[in-house]
Amino acid sequence: METESLLAKLQYRITQDRKFVFTALSYVTIFLIFVNMSLINSPAIGIVASAIFLVINATCLGHALFERENALVRFLLGTLLLIVILGLVAWAVMILYSLNTLGSVTVLLITSSLASFLNIKVKSKNASP
């Protein structure tokens, strides 16, 4: 199936990326979101950047924690987990600091780093003999 193949290919590229291109891209999207939040305020930029952020990090989480599921379910469960982590971290940041521009960027950085870390951990675990 085309959709399945595309999704599976994308997931493979993101999770097996040895040069951390996608991790870097995820941080770039956070920077874009930050610029958009503070200066531009454009929904178009925000939606595109956030979609890329969500896809990369949901794929990482899905790969790290739901390896045995099929590509679509893995991606959806990864997205669900990413959303919940975003919400919980945002809640903690809101209570302890503030959910302003800086607080929101902190939330995104924490979530993205966690997803990348889990992905790298699983990757290195799978690579070790």
Add this chain to the structure above:
Amino acid sequence: MLPHRSSPTNLRALKLLYLFVMVLSFYFLFVSRSSEVYTVWGVLHPAFMPTFMAATLILLTMIFSAERVEYKVLFTILHSVLSHVFMVVVFPAGNIGVQQVILGESRLVFNNAIPNGFGWSEPSVLLKVYILFRGENLQTAFSVIFARMFGVDVYWTHLLLVPLLWGIFVPVIGFAISRILGASEKVSVLTGLLVSSFPTSIAWGKESIPNGLSYLFFFCFIYFLLKLLKSNKLKDLPLVVTFFLASFLSHFLAGTVAFSILLLAYGIRTYKKERRRARYGAKLTLLVCFAFSASILPFLLVYRRFFYPWANTQFSLQPLYSMSPAEALFSTLLGNYFGLISREAYITALTFGVAPLVGFIGMVYVLVTSSKRGFKRSIDPCVLLLFLGIALIAINDRILRLFMIDVPFSEAERLWVLRDFLLVSFLAFFIARGIQEIRLLSTKASDKLLHLLRRASSALKLSKRTYSANLASLTSASVHFVIFLIISGWVTASIYYAYPHWAPMQTTTYELEAVKCIDQTTSERYIVVGDQWIIFAGQMFVGINNPQAFYFSHTDPRGVSLFVKMKNNPTNETLIEAMKINNAIVAYFIIEKPRLGAETYNNIINKAQQNNLQTYKIFYYPEGEEKLYIFRYKTVGS
């Protein structure tokens, strides 16, 4: 990667047909969008429900076809999203009431008016902790972070948060739970469809309130707990804890039941370990664990007053004494269904009750068969956990209704949602098994019929194999069609009963325009005196008790008394009195014709004009008919 498999033409046609019918359904829903509306049923396009039922029928056909599971899951999600967005699409500003209040609170955080959420200003430490851990804060965090990420107003992320999350993830979790319980892919997708179509599921997933979030996370928690129980791997524990935390922070009810079920799971794990060594001891431990788990919710409700002094929930025999012995007996046996039956709401009772009942029968059947088939007659721990979970919810429901007073919620369906989540997989099992059995039965019957025909007329030259195969396939198709028709009918009826048939008039477009107009054209500090409907509309855009743009909370007696005073005798003096609350420079008084009635509305305008109140703006809808009037008072010299 899964192997590439091309779809046969008929499956492709089925997919296209389904997509066409869904596009049509969404179109009918969008054209039903209305500016002045009470319930979705008052304005819904007449072709929507038949189209929706047809879409469900096609989806069911697809679920039981050889189509790829990914498509089935995707289409089930589409179906589920459609079922949950009626109010968001049809009403101008979502369902009126609580969800708008929550948006009013989220708005304050979004505008950095209260940067640390709600609760920090409370003087008591315990109350502070209680409020910080309430669902409003978590939901606000969700709405605000998404609004900041997407660069949109918090209004949109708030309005879509719960309906979209439910629409997308409830079918996926339903699918995943059934897979864990060992169901086939078809049965698992059917679970996904059914769970998103339960009336209780639609009722709590249709609007953005913390309860909706908590039930969703509870369902996810159940999935990860079953996964942990099945795999016994420590890797799954953080997921269980994460979703428990999310569920608890969203609402204490789902969080507490989740905690009870977590303890039950621990009890079951211990029972499994110990049963070979000391069978009766292990059973006793499980029983004690169950009793303890069942007591958590009632006791937590009673001791809630430790954090929240206004809570007055107590154990009492008063509800039981107020019933006749027969009522008490039926209430204990049937729970809230007895209330529905005694009010002669038979169809509602049937729509809400038939699926859980069938699910429960399926659960008992699976439990019994798994205990007979299992290794050394051991019961599947996942099925046992779900069964004990159902028992726990039923016991909690009866305790709360019959032995407690001042329980902070009265809606029966609050516990029904949790129950339905635990039962839904078994409903899908039951249906799939039923289809299988009926097919077998019908094949046998068609064989016998053919045999009789051949005997009756030896002159007929019937090729036994061909006719038998044709008859069997015809019977099988008919059986499938009838069962799919029944399920589609139930899904459609379930939507019909899940959305309310009575409601106050929803926030109208002219009310929204009025509050936006005031905010855009007033640079000074202002206050608005209006009824609760204007308060709901206003606080969505400026927040509750915002000192710069003040709308009273709808429960604030000062706001109510000022509005009543203005309604009886609209004067500038009353507006000046209102302005003292936030040191405002400008005060507005808003009245709406459909809310007050034409006579009262006209009387107020006449009196206001006699008292020299300044008219600020009049709103007309659709064109020409006067609907809303704004009066203004501005401090002289400002």
